[in-house]
């Protein structure tokens with residue numbers, strides 16, 4: 001997993017839970033990197049699971065909720081870090097429609113060792129988009145946070161239905177409907 005994901009995560013932890021919590025989870029998690037991350041480096045995905053797991057124990061918030069919060073937060077950061085992926089006339093559903101064929105492939109050009117999920121995307125109508133998330137890293141809560149972060153960025157109200165397709169969390173289907181009850 002790219003170092004940028006770790007540095008952004010630890011900054012979010014510091015902002016929301018304080019420096020001492022960020023320091024505590026780094027020093028108390030088993031990390032081969034010793035918690036020293038550079039944005040362009042690559043580190044084992046397991047280190048993210050350890051950090052989130054420890055943060056969950058320290059804060060009492062479930063790991064799934066923490067991954068969700070991180071995804072929602074990170075989308076806003078993506079807008080600052082990668083402005084070229086955004087254009088003024090886009091909306092949230094159009095943005096999601098471009099992840100698999102444009103955005104993640106561009107990310108892959110920037111970081112050839114990025115470990116990205118696969119999405120099967122179906123635009124059911126102008127207001128409904130179905131995204132099937134497929135990844136052995138099982139970060140569907142993070143994906144859900146990114147989906148809501150995207151809607152917040154475009155100031156849109158969407159409802160997101162989530163269906164687990166594979167019990168282990170490696171395939172999850174999101175149905176995103178625009179204009180329905182926000183959540």
Ligand code: HEM
Pocket residue numbers: 001002003005078079082085096099103104107113114115116117118135136137138139140142143144146147150
């Ligand atoms: C500007 C928009 C986006 C950028 C720049 C971006 C970039 C990235 C990067 C750099 C990673 C980390 C890869 C690694 O650590 O090896 C990543 C992973 C991921 N991205 Fe995106 N992404 C964007 C939008 C989205 C959106 C909207 C979603 C979901 C709906 C999404 C879903 C994911 C997930 C779930 C992962 C974790 C890896 C996995 O589950 O296998 N991304 N993305």
